[in-house]
Every structure is written in C-alpha cells, then in structure tokens.
Amino acid sequence: MSPSRHAVLAEGLQKRYGEKRALDGFDLAVERGSVHGLLGPNGAGKTTAVRILATLLRPDGGRAEVAGHDVSRDPRAVRRRIGLTGQAAAVDEINTARQNLVMFGRLFHLDKKRAVRRSEELLEQFGLTEAADKGVKEFSGGMRRRLDLATSMILAPQVLFLDEPTTGLDPRGRNEVWEAVRSLVADGTTVLLTTQYMDEADKLADRIAVIERGRTIADDTPAALKQQIGGDQIEVVVTEPADLGTAAGAVARVAGAEPVTDEENRRVSAPVTDRVSALTEVVRTLQEERVAVEDIGLRRPTLDEVFLRLTGHRAEEPEEPEGPDGPEGQGRPEGPEETEKQGAAA
Template structure:
C-alpha cells in the first residue's frame, strides 16, 4: 500500500527543551493514524512540522509523496489542517468563510461558491450558512473548520485534537464526517486525548511520550501488550491500596497499574480463575474488603497508563496551545 505520510528521526528543540527526540511515523494512504500522548509529548509539534509550519532541526519526511525539505509548497497544496481551535472568521458567515478560502486557493468566484455550497450541504450547515460564525455553537464551528480544511479536497488531512471540548452528539457527528473522508480515500493523521476516539477511528495508533514514539500498532495489538484481561480491585483507603498492590504484584507476571486517585489497582490476568481465587484469598487474609473486584478486558486507557504512567482520561477543555508548544 502506498505511504501517504512518512517521518524518520524528526527532532526539534526549543531552547533547553528537546521537544521531539527522533520521531518515526508511517501512515499508509487511505487510513487513519491516531497519535496519543500526554500534554507536552510532542503531538502538536509533530503536526506543525509535517504541515510545514515548523522546520525540524533534524530528520526527514515525505507527505503526499513530496519531500518536506525541498517540496514544502507542494505539501501545502496537498494537505488540510484542522488545529486545536476553530480557525474561522467570526465576523463572516459560514458561506463567506468557505468562499474566502476558495478564492484564496484560486478556485475563482464561481468555483469557490460551488465548493462552499457543496461543503455546507455535506456538513449540515445549509440552514446556518447565512449567519455569522460567532453565532455558531462549538460543534457547528468545528464542522465549519473541518469543511474549511477540505475546500481544496486534499488527499492528506491533519486533525489536531479536533473534538476536544465538544459534547458527545457533536463529537459523534464529527467522527462520521472523518470516516466519510477516509472512505473517499483521504489519509488522516489524528492527534487526540480521547482514548475512545482513537479506538473508534484509528486503523493504527502511535503513542508519543517525551518526544519519542514509545509504541505503535493496531488498537488490538496495543491492548494485548498490557494483557487481554485484567483483574481490577478498588479499595477504600491508601493503606488498603498499598496492601492490595502487594497482593496482586505477587500473583501476576506483569507490573500492577495503580490509580491513586481512584484507589484502584489492576494486573494482567495471566492465570485465569486461579489468579482470581488467590487474589480474593490474599485480600481476605489481610482483612481488606474491596469496594469493587472485577475482571475486564484491557482498554486503551490501560495501554496509555501502562506506557506513559499517566492517567488516560481527557480534559474537558482543550489545553492551551501555546503552553503545549513551550513544553512539547
């Protein structure tokens, strides 16, 4: 399968901080790569480099078949970018926003109007097309922003946390629009902090931490890395959590994953029923009464937590981009 995005050894430093420390990525055409990582991991820096907004200090990359170092203008002509914040002019109507981009892309007056009308229909914005963008809801602005990135019908689309802060209904609607683009042959690189989003959309996932890709594979492959099933125990106090962790650590081959905030510890369930029975007996001997004692399949939350040591839940609002750029 043709490769739409390829990166080898990308490095970027901001002062004393090494933002990217040798990023390697490969995205086959017509697929979605989900890029996961905590704030400051280097996700946005990677996107900005691959879309020619930043120059790498080292490394090479190709996007849509064009070389990053020598064919940046051709890359810009073949990619769309939706950043962390909707980049629409609030003083223009939805239709005017899209027509303006079409004119800037030299589609001509008629071509820009026709493309704007097509995208407004596709993204369910026809009824609001004549309203100023400042009157749009968050979900509508995101749809307009995604439509704007598609005016030139690019073969490669970069989405940097496109649904952060949206309600569930708006998020699901945007997911369907992204899937439709991939169905039409578009390649997508998607950064997200919503693990469910990556699980639902991505063909493959790359986990970035401290400027490096620390794991990649399909969602199922990554889940298998932390065990197919896990025994999870929730307790009432920090002392019980420490004791429960010691009990489970002696029963499983993998390291326990501890969530101190939720007072929960989990381990891979390698031994099946015998591990469950031994865990229950060990807790009983210590006089620990679990608040919850359950077996569940591994999720991307488990993968994220096991690989990065950070809680996998996404924030309710998008992080400040300038802060990520400083720390990324």
C-alpha cells in the same frame, strides 16, 4: 514497508529549541486512507512534529515526505495536498456558513462559480445545509468545528492534519466531529490526529503512535497496544475496606499475576486467562466468606492504561504553557507562503 503505501513518512526527524530537543529522531509511517493517532505527554513533541510535516517549521535533521513529496525540498507541492485544522476554529463568526466556505474557496484561488459549487458540496457533506445561511456565532461548538473541518477540505486534500480537533466540545459536539472525520476517510483522505482524549484515539484511529521525549516509543493498532499490557482483568470493589485482604486472596488464586490493591477505592484487580471460570471462582469464594461487594466484573485494558504504562504520565495531565517559540508552542510560519488552513492558498 514500501514508501508508496504511505501518505506520511518521517525518518529520524530532529528539531531543537536552544538546548532542548523537541524531536530527537522521530519516526512515523501513516498508510494512505487511514486515521493515525499521535499521542504523547504534554511537551513530548506532537505539535512540533505536525508543524514540520505541514511545512510550518523546518527540521534540523532527518527527512519527511507527505503525499509523496519531501517537506524540505518541495514544500509547495506538499502544501497543495494537505489541510491543517488547529485547536481553535478559524472561521469568521459574523459570516454565515455558506459565506465562510465561498470566502475560503476564493482564497484558495477558485473562481466564484467553482467556489459556490464547492461550498454547496461541503455543506451537504458535513450536514450543514439547513444551517447554511445562519451566522456562525449562532452555531454550537460541534457545528462550528464541522464548518472548520469543511474549510480545510475546500480542495479535497490528500492528507489532513487534525490537532486536538475536539478540545472543549461537549459529548454531542465530539460525536459530530468524529462522524465528519469518518466521512472524510471514507472518501479517501488520510488523517493524522493528535489528541489528549484516549477514547477519541480508540474510536477513530486505525493505528496509534506514542511519542515521548521527541521519539516514537510505540506504534501499533489500539488492540495490539492494549494487548501489550495484558488481556482481561478481573476487578472487585468491596463495600468494607476490612474485606480487601480477603478479596485480594480470592483474586490471587485465579490470577496470572500478583493482584493490585487500591485501598482508596477499595478495589482489587489482576489479569486472568480463563475469564468465565476466574469470575465464577471469585464470586463463589466471596459469597462463602460473606464479603459484601459493590462491583465485580471483567474488563479489558484501556488506552489510558497503555499510555500510563508507556510514558509514566496520564493523558489528562494539565499542560504547562510554553512560549510561542517553545517546543509545543504554535511558533510562526517560516515564510509568507505558509497557511494555517491549506497550502494551496499560497
């Protein structure tokens, strides 16, 4: 594919921390105007990759371009074109939403009139107009996160890096952030999203890259990734554990592979090709055998199953803390020009 199609392009990125390779030939191609998810187990190199692309770390090898500019040779040009929102909101809780936006506008070198005008545009875009003059300390988690996203958009960056933007939010807050992200992409912003929530990646991302041990091991659409581990699955949950064998036999006769039996949850599942006839046959057999069933149905593979198959880890595994200079730590910017919000403030 032509590099001109890409808002973000990484080729063979390398980064070491002592003897540990945080990135070991990392590749990524993000098309303009899309949401590209970046998934991986804790310590796989996601945060390191984002920090290199945002010019907060220098790679030890390989190359990367963001918005058409090399992150190592022309970091200033990259910073003028990106926004970065980390896991913790960076807004001032004492000030109002409007005051926060005007303040960030002034930090990004807008004159007062332009800063005020831009703050009004962003308040409307992110659905915060009615709460514009409330102190941020009164905001819900979702509102605070939307304000944080708005501050990253002061100069309408071409590329926005979102590092686990909905961590700690309730379902309503997560939905509010998702709607805000969709609005940004509709206006032409490219988003690179790291997340531990598989449903978030599934709902937002046009493509998903999976990183493991510092390398990209898969990169495709959510639907194509799911297809890699098979299509439809028939799943039966029996009432009595003693009936698991009968259920497994019924499923095996219609399945395209050996059924998987989960004794703890009294569940039998297997991939099938002819969805309707498979379900009908299994239901008929279980009725004839007088097997009591708690649940039976067809379902598609989930991204969580894809993630587990590709990496051997579940996405929700707890993160082991790293030091500030560790592979997934926040580290420190490599010079006074870097900013956690937007490079144009440099």
